[in-house]
Amino acid sequence: MSKAQHEEEEQGEVFLDESDIIDEVDVDEEELPDADDDDTEINEEPDDSIHIFTGHTGELYAVACNPTDPVLVATGGGDDRGFLWKIGHGHTDSVASLAFSNDGQLLSSGGFDGLVKVWDTSGNLKRTLEGPGGGIEWVKWHPKGHLILAGSEDCTVWMWNADNGNCLNVFSGHGASVTCGDFTPDGKTICTGSEDATFRVWNPRSGESIHVVRGHPYHTQGLTCLSISSDSNFAVTGSKDGSFHIVNITTGKVVSSWASQTSSTEGDPESIECASFATNFPWAVSGGMDGNLTIWDVQNSSPRFICNHEEGVTCLAWLGASKFLATGCCDGKVRLWDCLSGECVETFKGHEQPIQSLSVSSNLDFLVSVSMDGSARVFEIRHFH
Numbered sequence: 001m002s003k004a005q006h007e008e009e010e011q012g013e014v015f016l017d018e019s020d021i022i023d024e025v026d027v028d029e030e031e032l033p034d035a036d037d038d039d040t041e042i043n044e045e046p047d048d049s050i051h052i053f054t055g056h057t058g059e060l061y062a063v064a065c066n067p068t069d070p071v072l073v074a075t076g077g078g079d080d081r082g083f084l085w086k087i088g089h090g091h092t093d094s095v096a097s098l099a100f101s102n103d104g105q106l107l108s109s110g111g112f113d114g115l116v117k118v119w120d121t122s123g124n125l126k127r128t129l130e131g132p133g134g135g136i137e138w139v140k141w142h143p144k145g146h147l148i149l150a151g152s153e154d155c156t157v158w159m160w161n162a163d164n165g166n167c168l169n170v171f172s173g174h175g176a177s178v179t180c181g182d183f184t185p186d187g188k189t190i191c192t193g194s195e196d197a198t199f200r201v202w203n204p205r206s207g208e209s210i211h212v213v214r215g216h217p218y219h220t221q222g223l224t225c226l227s228i229s230s231d232s233n234f235a236v237t238g239s240k241d242g243s244f245h246i247v248n249i250t251t252g253k254v255v256s257s258w259a260s261q262t263s264s265t266e267g268d269p270e271s272i273e274c275a276s277f278a279t280n281f282p283w284a285v286s287g288g289m290d291g292n293l294t295i296w297d298v299q300n301s302s303p304r305f306i307c308n309h310e311e312g313v314t315c316l317a318w319l320g321a322s323k324f325l326a327t328g329c330c331d332g333k334v335r336l337w338d339c340l341s342g343e344c345v346e347t348f349k350g351h352e353q354p355i356q357s358l359s360v361s362s363n364l365d366f367l368v369s370v371s372m373d374g375s376a377r378v379f380e381i382r383h384f385h
Contacts, residue, residue, distance in 0.1 A: 045349050045350070046349050046350075047349065047350035047377075048348045048349050048350055048379060049348070049350045049377035049378055049379055050366075050378050050379065050380050051087050051088055051377070051378035052350070052375055052376070052377050052378070053073075053075065053083070053085050053375065053376040053377075053378075054374065054375050054376075055083045055085070056075065056077050056079050056081065056083065056374050056375075056376075057079045057081075057374065058077050058078040058079030058374060059077050059078040059079075059353075059356070059371075059372040059373075059374060060075055060076070060077035060078075060356055060357070060370035060371060060372070060374060060375070060376060061076060061077050061078065061356050061357065061370070062075065062076045062077070062098045062356070062357050062370065063075050063076075063357045063358065063359045063368050063369070063370040063376060064098060064099050064100050064107075064359050065100075065359040065360060065361045065362065065366070065368060066100050066104045066121065066362065067100055067102055067103070067104045067362050068103065068104030068362060069104060069121070069362070070087075070361040070362045070363035070365060070366070071086045071087040071088065071089075071361070071366075072084070072085075072086055072104075072121060073085055073086070073087060073359070073361075073368050073376070073378075074098070074100065074107055075368075075370055075376045076098055076109060077370070077374070080111075080112075082098075082109060084107065084119070084121065084122075084123045085376075087361070087366055087368075087378050098110055098138075098139050099139050099140060099141055100141070101141045101146055101162070102141055102142075102143055102144070104121070105120070105121065106118055106119065106120060106121075106126070106141075106146060106162060107119040107120070107121065108139045108141065108148050108162070109139065110135075110136025110137070110138065110139040110150055111135070111136055112135040112136070113135070114130070114131075114132040114133060114134055114135060114136060114152065114154075115128055115129065115130060115136070116128070116129040116136060116139060116148060116150050116158075116160070117129070118148070118162050126162075127162070127165045128165075129148065129150075129158075129160045129162075129165060129167075131158050131160075131167055131170070132150065132152035132153075132154055132156060132158055133152070133154040133156075134152045134153030134154035134155075134177070135152065135153045136150050136151070136152055136153075137150075137151045137152060137153060137177060137178055137179055137180070138150065138151050138179075138180060138181060140181065140182045140183060141162075141183075142183050142187055143183060143185055143186075143187045144187050145187075146161065146162040146163050147159060147160070147161060147162065147168065147183075148160045148162050149181065149182070149183060149190060151177075151178030151179065151180070151181045151192060152177070152178060153177040153178075154177075155172070155173075155174045155175060155176060155177065155178065155194070155196075156170055156171065156172050156174075156178065157170070157171040157174075157178050157181060157190070157192055157202070158170055158171075159171070159190075159204065168204075169204065169205075169207040170207065171190065171192070171200075171202050171207055171209070172207075173200060173209045173212070174192065174194040174196055174198065174200065175194070175196040175198075176194050176195035176196040176222065177194065177195040177222075178192050178193070178194050178195075179193055179194060179195055179222060179223055179224060179225075180192065180193040180223055180224065180225050180226045180237075181193065181226065182226065182227075182228055183204070184228050184232035184249065185228060185229075185230055185231075185232050186232040188204070188232070189201060189202065189203070189204070189210075189232065189249060190202040190203075190204050191226060191228060191235050191249060192226075193223030193224075193225075193226045193237055194222065194223060195222035195223070196222065197214060197218070197219045197220060197221055197222055197223065197239070197241075198212055198213060198214040198218075198223075199211075199212075199213040199214075199218070199219075199223065199226070199235065199237055199247055200212050200213070201249055201252060210252070211249075211251075211252025212252070213247055213252055213254060217245075217254055217257050218245055218254055218257075219237065219239035219241055219243055219245065220239075220241045220243075221239050221240040221241035222239060222240050223237050223238070223239050224238050224239055224240060224271060224272060224273055225237065225238045225272065225273065225274050225275045226238075226275065227275050227276040227277050227284075228249070228277070229277045230277065230279050232249065233248065233249055233250060234246055234247065234248060234249060234255070234277070235247045235249055236275045236276070236277060236284045236286075237275065238271075238272030238273070238274065238275040238286055238288070239271070239272055240269075240271045240272075241269050241271075242259070242269025242270050242271060242272060242288060242290070243257065243258060243259050243269070243272070244257075244258045244272055244275060244284075244286045244294070244296075245257050245258075246284065246298065256296075256298070256301045258286075258294075258296070258301075258303070270288050270289040270290040270312070271288055271289045272286050272287070272288040273287055273288055273289060273312065273313060273314050273315065274286070274287045274313065274314065274315050274316045275287075276316060276318065277298075278318060278323075278325075278339065279318065279320070279321040280321045280322075281323065281339070281340075282297065282298045282299045283295055283296060283297065283298060283304065283339060284296045284298050285316060285325060285339070287313030287314070287315070287316050287327055288312065288313060289312035289313075289330075290312070291308060291309040291310065291311055291312055291313065291329075292306050292307065292308060292309070292313065293306070293307040293309065293313050293316070293325075293327050293337065294306050294307075295307065295337075295339050295342060304339075304342065305339070305341075305342030307327075307337055307342055307344065309327065309329045309331070309335065310329070310331045310333075311329055311330035311331040311354075312329065312330040312354075313327050313328070313329055313330075314328050314329065314330060314354055314355055314356060315327070315328040315355060315356065315357050315358050316328070316358065317358040317359060317360050317367070318360070319336070319360055319364060319367075319381060319384055319385070320360065320364045320385065322364075322384065322385055323338055323339050323340045324336055324337065324338060324339070324345070324381075324384045324385075325337045325339050326358050326360070326367055326381075327358075328354075328355025328356070328357070328358050328369055329354070329355055330354040330355075331354075332349075332350075332351035332352055332353055332354060332355065332371060332373070333347055333348065333349055333351070333355075334347070334348040334351075334355060334358065334367065334369050334379060335347050335348070336348075336381070336384055345384070346384070348367075348369075348377075348379045350377050350379075351369065351371040351373050351375065351377060352371070352373040353371050353372040353373040354371060354372050355369050355370070355371050356370050356371060356372060357369070357370050360381070364381065364382065364385055365380065365381065365382045366378050366379065366380065366381065367379045367380075367381045
C-alpha cells in the first residue's frame with residue numbers, strides 16, 4: 001500500500017488521548033443488546049493481542065526478538081525511527097532496529113541512507129558503519145561472532161567487524177539491488193540474491209564469487225527472499241516471477257524448481273514474498289501474493305499442502321523447531337498452521353492493515369507482528385510448541 005493510500009485511509013478518523021476521557025464505565029457483556037435486537041451493527045474486529053506497542057508514528061517494516069531475552073523486542077519502520085521495548089512494558093530508548101546478534105548483546109539497523117548502526121541492548125549507539133552507496137536492503141549477523149553482513153541498493157554486499165568497525169570485505173558482482181542474503185549456519189559461506197535475478201555464493205574471506213546461478217531453469221525476475229537449510233547445504237529462493245527454487249550451495253546447481261501455481265488477472269505470476277526451510281522436517285515453505293502458503297516435501301519435490309489465505313502472504317516465521325508455522329497476511333491477520341496436517345489451528349486478529357514482519361521470542365511464548373497500521377502486537381503462542 002502506498003503512503004498516499006495509507007494517508008487517505010486515515011483521513012476522517014478521530015484520535016483521542018487520555019485527557020479527553022470523561023469517565024470510565026464497566027460494561028457487563030451479558031447486558032449488551034444482541035445485534036439482532038435492533039438495527040445496531042457491531043463491526044469491530046476482536047483484538048487477540050496481549051500487548052500492543054504504538055510508539056511509532058508510521059508504517060512498521062521490521063521486527064526482531066532478542067535471542068537470549070524472551071521479552072526484549074526491536075521494531076523499525078517508515079518513521080525513520082525504531083524502538084527497543086519489552087513485552088508488558090513501555091519503550092526504552094529510540095533506536096532504528098532490524099537484527100540482534102546471536103548472543104543477544106548487540107542490535108544492528110540498516111537505513112535508506114546507506115548506513116548500518118550498531119547498538120547495545122540499552123539503546124546506546126556503539127558505532128556507525130559506512131561504505132555502501134545506496135540504501136541498506138537487509139542486515140544479518142554471523143552465527144558465531146560479531147560480524148555484520150549488509151546488502152545494498154548499489155549492487156554490493158558489505159561485511160564489517162561490529163566490535164571495531166573495520167570493513168572486512170566488499171562483495172561485488174550483482175547487477176542490481178541485493179534484495180536478500182545471509183551467512184550459512186556454519187558461518188563458512190555467504191549467499192545473496194538480487195533484483196538482477198541471480199543467486200550468488202561467496203567466500204567470506206577472499207570476497208570471491210564461488211557460484212553464480214542464473215538463467216534457465218532459474219528465476220526470470222528479481223529475487224525477493226532466500227533461506228538456507230540448517231545443514232548449510234541448500235538455499236531456497238523466491239522471486240517476483242512466482243517461482244520457487246532450491247539450489248545446492250556446494251555445487252551451485254538448481255536441484256528443485258516449482259513454477260507459480262496461479263496467475264494474477266493480468267496474466268502475470270504473483271510474487272513469492274517469503275520462503276523458509278523447516279528445522280526438523282524435510283519441508284520447505286513459500287508464501288506469495290496469490291494468497292497461498294505452499295508446504296513442499298523437499299525429498300519428493302512435490303507440494304504437501306497448499307494453504308489458502310484471503311489475501312497475499314507477506315511474511316512467515318517457524319515456531320522454533322516445531323511443526324507450527326506463523327504467516328502474516330495483507331488482510332492484517334496472523335495465522336498459525338500445523339504443517340503436518342496443513343490445517344490452520346489459530347487466527348490472530350487485531351491489526352487493521354497488512355502484516356510486514358513476524359518474530360518469535362526465544363522461549364517460544366510470544367509471537368510479535370508489525371504492520372503498516374503503525375503498531376506492533378504480541379500474541380501468546382505457548383500452547384503451540
